[in-house]
Amino acid sequence: MFLAWNEMKRNKLKFGLIIGVLIMISYLLFLLSGLANGLINMNREGIDKWHADAIVLNKDANQTVEQSIFDKKEADHTFKKSTLLKQTGVIVSNGKKEENALLFGVSKNSFLMPKIIQGHKFTKDNQVVADETLKEKGFKVGDQLSLSQSDEKLKIVGFSESAKYNASPVLFSNYHTLQEINPKMTTDKTNAVVVRDKHWKDEKLNSDLEAIGIEDFVQNLPGYKAQNLTLNFMITFLFIISATVIGIFLYVITLQKTNLFGVLKAQGFTNGYLAKVVLAQTFIIALIGTLIGLALTLLTGLFLPSAVPVAFNPVTLVIYGIVLIVVSLVGSLFSILTIRKVDPLKAIG
Template sequence: MFLAWNEIKRNKLKFSLIIGVLIMISYLLFLLSGLASGLINMNREGIDKWQADAIVLNKDANQTVEQSIFNEKDVKDTYNKQTTLKQSGVIVSNGNVEENALLFGVTDNSFLIPKMIEGKKFTSNNEVIADETLKEKNFKIGDHLSLSQSDEKLKIVGFSESAKYNASPVLFANNQTIEKINASLGQNKTNAVVVKDKHWKDKHVNNDLEAIEIESFVKNLPGYQAQNLTLTFMISFLFVISATVIGIFLYVITLQKTNLFGVLKAQGFTNGYLAKVVLSQTLIIAMIGTVIGLLLTLITGAFLPSAVPIKFSAVTLVVYGVVLILVSLIGSLFSILTIRKVDPLKAIG
């Protein structure tokens, strides 16, 4: 380690170039991991807050809530704890801001409503609770919302914790309100029944319905898997690129020092010792590059606007950082193989 560090200090420019490339790779890698987590959170945030075990939908709805309609009585008292969910896509405007949102029709004591952060719950028709992402877009308590597809007016009476569903903000209203806006959701009709019951698989529902595990339901949300797979492939390729870049840089440096390695071998230094020197150098520059990249990522994240769906997980950042360092060490193996082939007599000339 001492020899490795001294060589890095003596050849600052060469090793600074490698560190600079690693900083850029790790910076992009950490940002992509935050973006991936943010997009996942946008899709499933509200669903996770249900803390539900399953959801019951019409079999012909292709696991899509809004396309599923059935009679509430078909699932009545089937599970230990259950609640109906009526959903309708809406475009709302408070006169200044227009926003696409989802309107959820729920009972006033439903566990689908997240924790309140301001105002009160709805107590009458046409009153709604908005999730806080709408508050960030200049919607306020007391705003009267007009709808593009209905003459009904909604009034915001409170804000809940952020509860995005499939990347859309959510408004919560009573069942009577959504029934007036969406005629297909008449009395005793619902889009879904959300279930809290650890033994839900042992219960049977109407043959026209299906009970789906929540995690499976989330994975089948429109665009969810496509986004995740795309970002996962990008992150994987970055790891490969990192190993390749480190390997190429160290290989070139090793070729430039062939004579030096020949002299060291002639003086009695073993292949194992020289391999440790190369690994030590790689470890040092990989750690410096990764740490600086992580710091730049956290600084960038602090200044990004709320509209950017980015969310950092400490565990993910640490895991990716460790993997990046390990991948860099793997990239240095090309140099180690080259050192083993150096003939002291030929190198000295």
């Protein structure tokens, strides 16, 4: 470690360039991980707040809530604990802002209602609780909302914790309000039944219905899987690029020091000791680059607008940082193999 650190101090520019490249790679890597996590949250945060085990849908709905319609008697009260979920898409405007949203028809005391952070729950028809995504976009308690597809007027009486569903903000109201906006959803119809029952698989349903585990349901949300795969591929390629860049830089530096390694071998330094020097240099470079990249990422996160879906998971950041250091060490193996082949007599000349 002593020899590795002293060489780096004497060649600040050379090793500084490698560290600079690693900083940029780690910065991009951590930002992408935050973006991936943020996009995941946008799609599933509302569903996660249900703490549900399964959801019952019409078999022909392709696991999509809005396309699923069935008689509520077919599944209601079948499970230990369940509640009806009615859903329709709406375009709402308060006269200043216009937003696409989802309107959920729910029971106000059901587990589908997230925690209220401002105002109160709906108590009568045409009152809604909006998730805080709409609050951040300029909507407020008391706003009268007009709808593009209906003459009904809605009033915001409260805001809940952020509860986006498939990247859309959500409005919560009673079943009658949703029925007035979407006449197809009559009193005896529902889009879904959300289930809290660990033994949901043991219950038999009508042949027209299917019960889906909540995680499987989330994975099949439109665009969810493709989006995650794309970002994960990008992160994987960044790891590969990191190992390649470190490997190339260190390999070039090793070739430049062939004579020096020959002299050191002639003086009795073993291949194992010289390999430790290279690994130590790589570890120091990777550690400095990763830490600075992480610091820049967290600093950037403080200034990003709320419209950017970034969410940093401390555990994920630590894991990615460790993996980045490890792949950098793997990239240095080419240099170690080159050192082993150095012939002291030939190197000295």
